[in-house]
Amino acid sequence: NSKVIQTPRYLVKGQGQKAKMRCIPEKGHPVVFWYQQNKNNEFKFLINFQNQEVLQQIDMTEKRFSAECPSNSPCSLEIQSSEAGDSALYLCASSLGGSGNTLYFGEGSRLIVV
Amino acid sequence: QQKVQQSPESLSVPEGGMASLNCTSSDRNFQYFWWYRQHSGEGPKALMSIFSDGDKKEGRFTAHLNKASLHVSLHIRDSQPSDSALYFCAASGNTGYQNFYFGKGTTLTVIP
Numbered sequence: 001n002s003k004v005i006q007t008p009r010y011l012v013k014g015q016g017q018k019a020k021m022r023c024i025p026e027k028g029h030p031v032v033f034w035y036q037q038n039k040n041n042e043f044k045f046l047i048n049f050q051n052q053e054v055l056q057q058i059d060m061t062e063k064r065f066s067a068e069c070p071s072n073s074p075c076s077l078e079i080q081s082s083e084a085g086d087s088a089l090y091l092c093a094s095s096l097g098g099s100g101n102t103l104y105f106g107e108g109s110r111l112i113v114v
Numbered sequence: 115q116q117k118v119q120q121s122p123e124s125l126s127v128p129e130g131g132m133a134s135l136n137c138t139s140s141d142r143n144f145q146y147f148w149w150y151r152q153h154s155g156e157g158p159k160a161l162m163s164i165f166s167d168g169d170k171k172e173g174r175f176t177a178h179l180n181k182a183s184l185h186v187s188l189h190i191r192d193s194q195p196s197d198s199a200l201y202f203c204a205a206s207g208n209t210g211y212q213n214f215y216f217g218k219g220t221t222l223t224v225i226p
Binding site: 040099 | 159
């Protein structure tokens with residue numbers, strides 16, 4: 001069983017609605033990644049954190065995506081105004097960080113935008 | 115440009131057979147490689163890591179790395195129907211913040 005916990009497993013949103021996903025990383029892992037896996041199974045890196053700080057992120061120029069990893073709370077990824085093209089599996093993963101440490105994934109949150 | 119390429123896109127092997135998956139990277143900064151397996155409806159699970167040239171064996175799974183050619187392979191012997199899944203190769207480097215680059219995956223079907 002995955003030690004990275006993602007909720008919800010599924011969410012269905014209408015276009016323009018907010019979609020919020022949460023992730024509890026594996027205990028002791030300070031680094032958290034978010035990926036979008038599209039229908040072709042391709043991974044798109046979105047953002048990563050070390051503790052509460054953003055390490056890297058894509059240019060979220062549309063500003064519809066936001067993410068945070070507050071202290072003592074689950075990490076979250078939120079889409080402010082969902083679009084059909086956002087339909088995908090959103091994967092959270094955690095790691096000890098540093099070179100050569102394995103990335104462990106949760107089961108994902110599947111977003112369907114209708 | 116895709117930094118990690120996988121082949122074949124799909125592969126069918128009979129139960130008990132050998133499955134061979136390939137991965138090539140285009141970035142000489144990559145030092146660390148992983149194989150992940152993703153069953154339908156689940157998240158990817160780390161199968162094996164390989165960081166040194168040569169073979170690494172874990173049960174029915176053997177990974178091979180050739181850093182000079184940036185080629186990694188995964189061989190599954192005695193394939194089982196439960197091995198049917200999507201297999202991803204992932205790579206990361208030694209520079210700056212750790213980031214991972216994934217291939218597009220190989221779909222393995224083991225035919226009973």
